[in-house]
Amino acid sequence: MAAEDAGRDAATLGPAESTEMDERSTATVSKLMEGNMKTDLEASLPSGPGDAAIQCRDVDRSYGKMMVLNKLNLSVPQGQIYGLLGPSGCGKTTLLKCIVGTLKISRGHISVLGKPPAFPGHHVPGRMVGYMPQELALYSEFTISDTLSFFGRIHGLTSKETKARTDFLIDFLDLPQKHSLVRNLSGGQKRRVSLGAALLQNPELLILDEPTVGVDPVLRAKIWQHLVEIVKTGKVSVIITTHYIEEARQANVVGLMRNGRLLAEGTPDAVMKMHNAATLEHAFLHLCETSDQMGSKRGDSPEGGLENSQSFESRPDESLPILAVGPGTPEELPKYSADWKVRARHVMPKWRNIAALMIKTMVRMKRMPGSLCFQFLLPVIQVSLICVCIGADPKGIQVAVVNNETSPSSYSQSLLSFLDNSSVVQVNLNHTEAFEGIYNGEYWGVIGFGENFTSYLTKRMMSRQVSREVLDGGSIHVWLDLTNQQIALMLQKKVYEAFQSFVDYKLGSMSYMVALPIKMEEPIYGSQHTDFSTFVMPGAVLSITFFLAVGLTALSFVIERKEGLMDRCWVAGVSSVETMLAHFFSQLFIISVQILLLLLFILLVFKGVTGISFGLVISAAIDDEQNANQAALGIFYPNLILSGIIWPVECIPMGSHADDGVARLCGHDGLEHLLPHPRHRHLKAEVVKASSLKTSSTEGTETTGGAIHLCGGEVEAAEGTLW
Numbered sequence: 272m273a274a275e276d277a278g279r280d281a282a283t284l285g286p287a288e289s290t291e292m293d294e295r296s297t298a299t300v301s302k303l304m305e306g307n308m309k310t311d312l313e314a315s316l317p318s319g320p321g322d323a324a325i326q327c328r329d330v331d332r333s334y335g336k337m338m339v340l341n342k343l344n345l346s347v348p349q350g351q352i353y354g355l356l357g358p359s360g361c362g363k364t365t366l367l368k369c370i371v372g373t374l375k376i377s378r379g380h381i382s383v384l385g386k387p388p389a390f391p392g393h394h395v396p397g398r399m400v401g402y403m404p405q406e407l408a409l410y411s412e413f414t415i416s417d418t419l420s421f422f423g424r425i426h427g428l429t430s431k432e433t434k435a436r437t438d439f440l441i442d443f444l445d446l447p448q449k450h451s452l453v454r455n456l457s458g459g460q461k462r463r464v465s466l467g468a469a470l471l472q473n474p475e476l477l478i479l480d481e482p483t484v485g486v487d488p489v490l491r492a493k494i495w496q497h498l499v500e501i502v503k504t505g506k507v508s509v510i511i512t513t514h515y516i517e518e519a520r521q522a523n524v525v526g527l528m529r530n531g532r533l534l535a536e537g538t539p540d541a542v543m544k545m546h547n548a549a550t551l552e553h554a555f556l557h558l559c560e561t562s563d564q565m566g567s568k569r570g571d572s573p574e575g576g577l578e579n580s581q582s583f584e585s586r587p588d589e590s591l592p593i594l595a596v597g598p599g600t601p602e603e604l605p606k607y608s609a610d611w612k613v614r615a616r617h618v619m620p621k622w623r624n625i626a627a628l629m630i631k632t633m634v635r636m637k638r639m640p641g642s643l644c645f646q647f648l649l650p651v652i653q654v655s656l657i658c659v660c661i662g663a664d665p666k667g668i669q670v671a672v673v674n675n676e677t678s679p680s681s682y683s684q685s686l687l688s689f690l691d692n693s694s695v696v697q698v699n700l701n702h703t704e705a706f707e708g709i710y711n712g713e714y715w716g717v718i719g720f721g722e723n724f725t726s727y728l729t730k731r732m733m734s735r736q737v738s739r740e741v742l743d744g745g746s747i748h749v750w751l752d753l754t755n756q757q758i759a760l761m762l763q764k765k766v767y768e769a770f771q772s773f774v775d776y777k778l779g780s781m782s783y784m785v786a787l788p789i790k791m792e793e794p795i796y797g798s799q800h801t802d803f804s805t806f807v808m809p810g811a812v813l814s815i816t817f818f819l820a821v822g823l824t825a826l827s828f829v830i831e832r833k834e835g836l837m838d839r840c841w842v843a844g845v846s847s848v849e850t851m852l853a854h855f856f857s858q859l860f861i862i863s864v865q866i867l868l869l870l871l872f873i874l875l876v877f878k879g880v881t882g883i884s885f886g887l888v889i890s891a892a893i894d895d896e897q898n899a900n901q902a903a904l905g906i907f908y909p910n911l912i913l914s915g916i917i918w919p920v921e922c923i924p925m926g927s928h929a930d931d932g933v934a935r936l937c938g939h940d941g942l943e944h945l946l947p948h949p950r951h952r953h954l955k956a957e958v959v960k961a962s963s964l965k966t967s968s969t970e971g972t973e974t975t976g977g978a979i980h981l982c983g984g985e986v987e988a989a990e991g992t993l994w
């Protein structure tokens with residue numbers, strides 16, 4: 272196997288190395304060496320690294336523990352076509368990705384057009400390289416002309432240049448009308464568009480990963496003819512992979528790869544001649560057999576896959592190509608350097624690329640009306656659903672009424688008439704039926720009045736001291752089904768409101784005698800009857816826009832990555848920062864329209880709005896597709912909970928003390944239980960003196976001072992009595 276190394280090295284290395292290699296090769300597979308081979312190869316291959324468009328030296332690349340490229344040496348001569356051949360899975364695509372700089376090598380050295388890929392200031396990736404990946408890597412919503420314009424913008428071509436190239440490529444590649452949508456093209460036509468995108472800017476290096484798959488023989492021949500023509504100038508080099516081994520005879524050099532290593536490299540004729548084969552395919556088979564025999568002699572399994580090729584690692588001499596122009600010695604590696612200005616320019620995002628990516632997003636959106644509706648109308652639909660379905664008072668709640676008073680002028684009848692009939696449906700029943708009904712789930716509550724309710728209540732109101740029987744008989748008894756808290760709370764509220772209206776009606780200015788000493792004043796913000804939808808709306812707007820942004824970002828990245836589009840853009844010179852920025856700006860635009868529509872809709876249709884989302888920036892910042900997906904799932908509940916939709920954020924424990932802006936009670940006369948929880952942020956008052964409250968209900972003169980006035984968000988004491 273290493274015999275040809277000797278030949279190769281003799282041409283490129285110094286005398287000392289050459290002798291060493293000769294000894295190594297003779298010891299291993301001298302029978303592979305044909306006497307005149309060396310001369311043939313030397314004649315057709317470049318003489319040193321300076322002439323090579325691509326130089327790979329001892330390149331290793333692994334995916335996890337699996338070594339895909341193993342001490343690979345390869346040299347693509349300047350101005351020639353290099354056919355990279357090998358069975359499926361041998362690592363060709365991986366090698367090409369390393370060459371264009373989208374994959375990093377684990378070890379070794381690669382030089383492309385004079386510098387390592389992605390070296391600051393180097394246009395690989397960039398306009399010097401045209402890359403056609405194995406996947407189609409085309410935006411299916413684009414037309415042919417959109418596709419070429421997009422890559423033209425990235426490569427900095429003027430629209431005139433792009434148009435001229437588009438016309439040429441459409442004609443040359445026998446493509447349909449330039450306004451045809453990519454998604455409507457046949458498989459072969461799509462591949463040709465993909466090839467056109469790689470040829471667009473007349474790159475100095477063309478990297479084509481199986482460009483002829485699915486292309487008919489006539490066009491295949493035409494493509495090869497074109498490649499042969501463009502390399503004639505000596506300025507363009509091509510590396511091409513193909514499964515049609517025979518078509519690679521048109522290449523100037525072929526490299527035969529197996530198990531992550533190059534088995535041979537040379538002109539097609541030389542390779543065939545060396546193996547006494549009539550075709551390249553036979554030569555390749557022969558080479559594989561020879562390599563397997565050598566492997567089995569060493570005890571390696573030939574079909575052992577890439578993992579087994581690692582066993583060759585301990586024999587560096589045997590991992591070198593059988594035939595080839597070899598790399599120079601490590602000392603010959605040029606030193607690359609770039610000053611800080613070049614480095615800074617290299618990392619700075621280019622507006623040209625960002626604009627190209629943003630135009631791409633807009634064109635795609637325009638071409639996908641379904642997705643456009645999804646993006647802009649879905650938030651409106653979701654918010655409408657929340658407005659319609661969440662927060663309204665329940666209607667038609669069946670409540671059993673057990674009224675043991677029969678007189679129509681009784682207080683109980685009067686009180687029941689104040690009960691809100693739109694929410695509460697009263698069903699008059701006897702005691703047994705009512706309790707059977709509530710146990711069977713037919714009623715949400717039972718309201719009961721004793722037969723002496725009217726007289727006992729009057730007594731209660733008039734006397735200073737009453738018996739327990741009077742107290743009990745003069746009370747409204749309510750049994751609730753508390754399995755649904757919202758309904759139970761609503762029922763409690765309705766009964767209290769009915770009682771308040773009843774005493775106001777019956778007692779007028781004397782109603783203070785039986786009313787609770789708490790007066791709900793006109794709220795500072797909102798209204799007395801603010802519904803839950805108003806409260807939930809800001810949180811809903813926030814979470815809906817947030818989730819859509821996260822979801823769409825994740826989706827677009829996943830799709831672009833899966834279809835190879837992201838790789839293609841990177842090879843064209845787009846950086847990840849530019850991709851993120853373009854996405855950020857596009858999403859910002861989309862979110863702005865979404866919010867505008869949401870606000871207009873809420874204002875015009877539901878007439879209520881309060882806050883706007885903070886989370887938009889965060890959603891745009893999560894840009895890695897996997898993280899975005901996980902974040903979309905992981906953030907869902909925390910966001911729902913933290914947005915306060917389910918329960919007020921004020922209930923979240925903040926720390927040991929509810930200090931700023933929180934009511935502190937001084938604890939006089941057992942008042943604490945009357946006031947809301949001290950953590951309630953809206954309560955800003957300090958009750959410092961409250962003793963007069965005790966006498967307020969019995970001495971009418973202190974009525975106002977004896978009530979705690981709650982104004983929506985603040986506790987205040989009226990007329991100085993409490994202060």
Ligand SMILES: Nc1ncnc2c1ncn2[C@@H]1O[C@H](COP(=O)(O)OP(=O)(O)OP(=O)(O)O)[C@@H](O)[C@H]1O
Pocket residue numbers: 334339357358359360361362363364365366405577
């Ligand atoms: N992202 C990845 N993660 C893990 N393994 C990978 C990844 N990409 C490729 N591989 C593995 O690396 C090996 C080489 O893959 P590669 O795509 O380079 O082969 P190939 O020679 O181009 O094959 P084909 O001709 O079928 O395209 C394969 O075994 C493949 O499963």
